[in-house]
Amino acid sequence: MTSTTFIGAADDLIEDLEPAAPVKRYWLVRLVSIVAVLAIWEVAGRQVNPLFMAYPSDIVHAAYRMIASGELLAAFLDSMKTLTLGFILASIAGVVLGLLIGRYRYVDAATDWLVNALYATPLVAITPLVILWFGLGFPAKLFIVFILAVFPVLINTASGVRNVAGQLIDVGTAFAATERQIFGKIILPAALPFMMTGIRLGIGRAIIGMVVAEFFTAINGLGALIIKYGNQFETAAMFVPILCLMLMGVVYTTIALRFEHWVAPWRFTDDE
Amino acid sequence: MNQIVLKEDVMTANPARKVKLGVSGINKTFRIRNANGQPSSLLPVLRDIRFDVYENEVVSLIGESGCGKTTLLRTIQGLVRHDSGTISVDGKEVKGAGRDRGFVFQQPSLLPWRTARENVEFGLELQGMAAGERAERAKRLLALVGLGHAAEQFPHQLSGGMQQRIGLARALAIDPTILLMDEPFSALDAQTREVLQKELLRIQAETRKTILFVTHDLDEAIYLSNRIIVLGAKPGRVKEVITLPFSGERPELPVMRGDPEFQAIRTRIWDLIRSTPANS
Numbered sequence: 001m002t003s004t005t006f007i008g009a010a011d012d013l014i015e016d017l018e019p020a021a022p023v024k025r026y027w028l029v030r031l032v033s034i035v036a037v038l039a040i041w042e043v044a045g046r047q048v049n050p051l052f053m054a055y056p057s058d059i060v061h062a063a064y065r066m067i068a069s070g071e072l073l074a075a076f077l078d079s080m081k082t083l084t085l086g087f088i089l090a091s092i093a094g095v096v097l098g099l100l101i102g103r104y105r106y107v108d109a110a111t112d113w114l115v116n117a118l119y120a121t122p123l124v125a126i127t128p129l130v131i132l133w134f135g136l137g138f139p140a141k142l143f144i145v146f147i148l149a150v151f152p153v154l155i156n157t158a159s160g161v162r163n164v165a166g167q168l169i170d171v172g173t174a175f176a177a178t179e180r181q182i183f184g185k186i187i188l189p190a191a192l193p194f195m196m197t198g199i200r201l202g203i204g205r206a207i208i209g210m211v212v213a214e215f216f217t218a219i220n221g222l223g224a225l226i227i228k229y230g231n232q233f234e235t236a237a238m239f240v241p242i243l244c245l246m247l248m249g250v251v252y253t254t255i256a257l258r259f260e261h262w263v264a265p266w267r268f269t270d271d272e
Numbered sequence: 273m274n275q276i277v278l279k280e281d282v283m284t285a286n287p288a289r290k291v292k293l294g295v296s297g298i299n300k301t302f303r304i305r306n307a308n309g310q311p312s313s314l315l316p317v318l319r320d321i322r323f324d325v326y327e328n329e330v331v332s333l334i335g336e337s338g339c340g341k342t343t344l345l346r347t348i349q350g351l352v353r354h355d356s357g358t359i360s361v362d363g364k365e366v367k368g369a370g371r372d373r374g375f376v377f378q379q380p381s382l383l384p385w386r387t388a389r390e391n392v393e394f395g396l397e398l399q400g401m402a403a404g405e406r407a408e409r410a411k412r413l414l415a416l417v418g419l420g421h422a423a424e425q426f427p428h429q430l431s432g433g434m435q436q437r438i439g440l441a442r443a444l445a446i447d448p449t450i451l452l453m454d455e456p457f458s459a460l461d462a463q464t465r466e467v468l469q470k471e472l473l474r475i476q477a478e479t480r481k482t483i484l485f486v487t488h489d490l491d492e493a494i495y496l497s498n499r500i501i502v503l504g505a506k507p508g509r510v511k512e513v514i515t516l517p518f519s520g521e522r523p524e525l526p527v528m529r530g531d532p533e534f535q536a537i538r539t540r541i542w543d544l545i546r547s548t549p550a551n552s
Contacts, residue, residue: 167381174349174375175395175446176368185397189385266384266428 054236059243062236071225076244079210079221082138083248086145087206091199094150098157098198102191103183108158119151124212131216141213141221148209152201160194161187193264200256207249291363292482293325293348293450298357300340300347301507316507317343321357323501323510325450330476330483332493332500336545340508341486342378345454348484349375361449371395374443376453380435382427388414388438389423395446413441416475433464440475450482457492466525469495473522490538495525502544512544 038056045055054062066072100107101115127144134140164187172182214223222241229238300318303311317340325331333341346352348359350369358365361372374395382391392410401409414423417437427435436456443451457465469492476483487493493500497516504511517533528534 167377167379168383170351170377171381171383171394173351173369174377175398176350176371177398181398185394186383189383192385264385266426 050235051233052235054239058236059239062234063240063243066225066237066240072240072244075220075222075225075241079214079223080248082141082145082213082221083206083210086142086209087149087203089142090146090149090202090206091153093146094153094198094202095157095195097150098154098195099161099188099191101154102158102161103187115151115154118147119155123147124209127212127216130213136217136219140217141210144213145206145209149202149206152205153195153198156198156201157191157195160191160198163194164190193260196256196260196263200253200260203252203256204249207245207252211245289326289329291324292327292329292361293484294358294360294363295324295344295348296322296358296360298322298344298347298359299355300343300352301355318347318354319507319509321508321510323513325482325484327482328480329498330485330496332485332487332497333503334487334490334493334500334541334545335503335508335511336505337488339503339505341488341503342454344503344508345452345484345486349373349452351375371399371446372449374446374448374451376436376439376443376451376456378455378458380427380432380439382435382438382442384427387424387426388419388430391427391438392441392445394442399446409445410441413445414438416444416478417441418471431464433460433468436460436468437471440472444475444479444481448481450484453483453485455486455488458487458489465492469525472496490541491525491529493541494534494537495522495528500541502541514541 042055042057045053045058050058063072097111101111102108124144126147130140130143130147134143168186168190169182172186177185210221211223211226214221215227218224218227222244225241226238229235229241298318298321300316302315302317304313304315306312321344323331333344335341343352347354350366350373360366361370366372383394386394389407389410392413393406396406396409411420411423414420417440419434419437419441422430422434427438430438436459439456440453443453457468460468472483473496475481483496485493485496494516499516500514502511502514503509514537516537518528522528523531
């Protein structure tokens with residue numbers, strides 16, 4: 001900005017019509033905050049008995065050791081296998097069932113009590129029962145991930161189908177679309193963003209399901225590593241798989257959010 | 273005043289003109305239910321509506337709000353079922369929706385996941401037209417409504433006026449016998465509205481489409497129409513059909529507003545709408 005274009009105020013006092021590029025400044029604040037928290041943790045963590053708390057540099061050391069031995073990668077891949085497969089199955093089942101429930105009143109009436117009851121139940125509570133059914137292996141873990149992740153997908157898909165704007169259905173009717181064309185060309189694409197929201201919410205629950213299942217079976221995966229190092233009182237090593245889980249959650253949720261924007265850019269134009 | 277406004281429908285007297293839309297004896301009543309879901313009363317909305325719309329004619333339906341003009345238009349399109357009476361397009365009775373009528377909604381009602389071109393192709397796609405032919409026709413129609421440059425843009429990237437142009441192109445794409453327009457410009461700002469009114473006259477002159485246009489805006493009705501059907505309210509019925517004396521190229525609306533003839537017609541319609549008794 002040239003200094004000759006304003007009258008009556010110092011240049012740095014002139015207010016921006018729209019705050020210009022705040023992104024950069026916020027990133028700086030964020031960076032400072034991260035460094036500060038890590039520093040406080042490092043300093044405070046060293047004062048505490050290592051049994052109760054680990055500090056960042058200790059965790060990095062433990063991570064290095066676990067990566068070098070191949071232990072972390074093996075557990076990570078094992079967890080990923082359960083998570084990915086269970087989650088894909090839950091997404092497919094959730095979308096198909098959600099479409100049926102949202103579209104047909106009688107399917108809804110037949111199932112809504114069950115869906116609501118199961119969604120309200122903290123389903124990790126049935127884990128011991130699932131282990132009785134499927135044993136301690138992969139199928140039990142797969143089932144728990146599936147049953148936890150399927151409901152958010154199903155419920156969001158159904159509500160997406162139910163909430164298609166009447167205006168858009170009218171367009172189909174006015175242009176003499178058949179029932180099938182209305183479903184395929186209007187209801188399905190209109191419900192797609194809701195499905196994506198359900199899928200994003202499902203990811204969080206799938207990760208919870210995976211960890212809980214691994215706690216109970218405690219044979220392999222990141223959950224088993226947490227239990228193992230917890231029992232050995234190696235707190236720093238226990239933090240490593242926890243951080244891995246955090247990373248998985250962040251990466252998956254970010255991908256899902258990006259995907260949501262991509263399939264339905266018109267939903268996000270107001271707040272961007 | 274009555275010498276200017278022709279009360280007689282002179283066009284019916286001309287047998288050479290083809291009837292594109294025939295509406296005869298339409299009745300429609302809604303049932304009102306109370307909070308318990310029990311039927312409590314009946315609301316007659318349309319009573320014995322009859323009129324014809326001729327080839328290459330623009331006819332406006334006008335009346336106070338709640339007179340059932342939108343319900344009537346939706347009935348003609350087949351979006352609302354009527355209790356009795358017949359609707360015929362090109363002399364053939366129609367039941368339910370059909371692509372012989374093109375509908376332009378009050379809200380643009382575009383499919384947000386489709387580009388402008390894909391929205392215009394919607395009706396053609398339902399017909400099963402091949403993709404290449406479809407795209408070609410959609411592009412031609414977008415050019416006709418002045419949006420040739422925006423074919424690959426999504427509705428949320430376009431203004432309300434542009435969206436409504438796409439709505440018009442979508443309805444024209446299926447080459448309907450008659451175009452039904454439900455207060456299409458009422459949600460737009462005054463300037464955009466005037467531009468689109470002028471555009472509609474141009475497009476009508478180019479395509480020679482027959483148009484039935486619902487509006488509550490007297491100036492708009494007078495400016496656009498060959499005839500105006502004034503509806504009375506509660507229940508909606510045809511009160512009077514007014515044939516407008518303007519022909520050929522019209523001056524712009526602001527200029528027309530200064531014309532004494534325009535003002536006389538406006539006063540006449542205004543009196544007709546206002547004189548509707550509260551219950552009849």
